[in-house]
Amino acid sequence: MTNPPNQTAPAGGPLAGVRVIDLSTVLMGPYATQIFGDHGADVIKIESPEGDSTRWIGPGRHPGMGPLFLHLNRNKRxxxxxxxxxxxxxxxxxLIEGADVFVHNLRPASITRLGLDYESVSAINPRIIWCGVYGYGEDGPYAGRPAYDDLIQGAVGIADLQQRSGASEPRYVPLTIADRMVGLHAAHSVAMALYGRERTGRGCRIDVPMFETMASVVLSDHLYGRTFEPPSGDAGYVRLLSPGRRPYETSDGHICALVYNDGHWQRFLRAIERDDLRTDPRFADLSSRTRHIDEVYGFLGQTLRGQSSDHWLALFEQIDVPAVPLNSIESLLDDPHLAAVGFFRQVEHPCEGEIRTFGTSARWVGYDVSQLAPAPRLGEHTESVLRECGFDASALVSLLVSGAAVSEAAGVQVSA
Structure with a gap:
């Protein structure tokens, strides 16, 4: 749930005072650094003169301020x-001299050419946490290859799993799931490194490869019978792969229900007056239902088509079986639970006007993580941040005139 303003909490979140230099673009790295910013870190987003490409994705009110960029880059400068x-x-x-964390998603050869590899950065600031997020680990034959969410979904078997579970052909999940999952791994890895530095005083290098990270996510479910040597069965968690694992059609729509454990099944079968199945060995326990999962899902699908969505939702609530309506993205915006917990926020962006967004989903007690600074305009903070790092007016003018730095402000006049 979203955190309301906490009148007793100190200003800022748990990462207040931590400065992050964010040399990442598109989604994976910016998602990790968005999490840092949401929890109080001072995130300095370093952009090229062209800007992060997500600035230009989707409908927007002004060029360079698209919806993906607005969400991924709030609480940053x-x-x-x-x-x-x-x-x-x-x-x-x-900038690196005074930073705590450096995050990038350039390929290793590119970051080395810029002189921002770990050895070079740690020589400037030995306490820094250096985190690289990119496609593949440096020890394997794929090292240095470009990687995008779609490619990684295919490489780790997600697209194939879609077909095995009933799609007519391999399909990508319609979410940037690899970018998001790897971004989360990067965020918690950096948080652990910051904790380690508090105890040891040492900075460190962290490499977070997409391919290996997502392979571990997929295989934790689907290694399955291939876990054992020799194998005890095939790869693939059969319940997740069953074509029947989908929202159930009712007489007037669809719902999502999970009749899962033994108690669920006993109560459900009793409620629909199918006592004959309460002793059926296929339905007897979780292990047996898993072995017969296609029959089990087929039975549920056939049964639920006989009554309305409201009928089944009321019954499932009565017998304490998990079930929810099937939302679309549009209906999710009006979900009563999200409204009750204050999930959505209407905020005024200084150049984009009123926008809908959402805060952190975790509830914090003792810290205030309710503040949402708007996503920045390209170069909005160039002058102020460089001043903080000790650049005087003449040095700033030199940077701006040469094109080595770009400010959002028109011209290059800088007041002393």
Missing amino acids: SVVLDLKTAQGAAAMRR
Whole structure:
């Protein structure tokens, strides 16, 4: 649920005082750093003069402020540096001197060419937590290859699992699930590294490869019978792969229900007056139902088609079996539970006007994580952040005139 303002909590979240230099683009890295910013970190987003490409995705009110960018880059400050110039690279090194965390999603060869590999960055700041998120681990033959969410979904078997579970052909899940999962892994890895640094005083390097991370996620469900040597069965968790595992059609729509454990089944079969099945060995226990999962799901599908969605939702609530209506994205916006917990926030963006967003889903007691700073305009904070790092007016003018830095402000006049 979203956190309401906490009048007794200190200003800022648990990461207040932590400065993150975010040299990541698109989704995976920005999602990790969004989590840092949401929890109080000062996230400095380093952008090229062209800006993060997500600025240009989707409908927007002004160029460069698309909906994906607005959500992924709230609670961040935008600094534009051309890192291929000597002055831009020097400014980046100055930022790194005072940072706690450095995050990037460039390929290893690219980050090395920029002089921002771990060895170079730790030489500037030995306490820094350096985190690289990219496609593949450096020890294997895929090292250095480009990687995107779709490619990783295919490489780790997700698209194939879609077909095995009933789709007519391999399909990608319609979510950037690999980017999000790997971003979460990066966020918790950095949090653990910060905790370790508190005890040891040492910074460290963290590599978070997409392929290996998502392979572990998929295989934790689907290694299944191939867990054992020799195998005790095939790979693939049969319940998840059954074509019947889908929202159930009712007489007037669809619902989502999970008649799962032994208690659920006994109460459900009693409620629909199918006592004959209460002793049927196929329905006897979880192990047996798993072995006969296609029959089990087939029976549920046939049964639920006979009554309305409201009938089944009321019955499932009465007998304490988990069930929910089937939402669309549009109906989710009006979900009564999300409304009751204050999930959605209407905020005023300084240039985009009123937008709908959402806060952190975890509830914190003792910290205030309710504040949402709007996603920045390209180069909005270039001057203020560089001033904080010790650049005086003449140094700023030099950076801006040369094009090594770009400010949102028109012209290059900088007040002393």
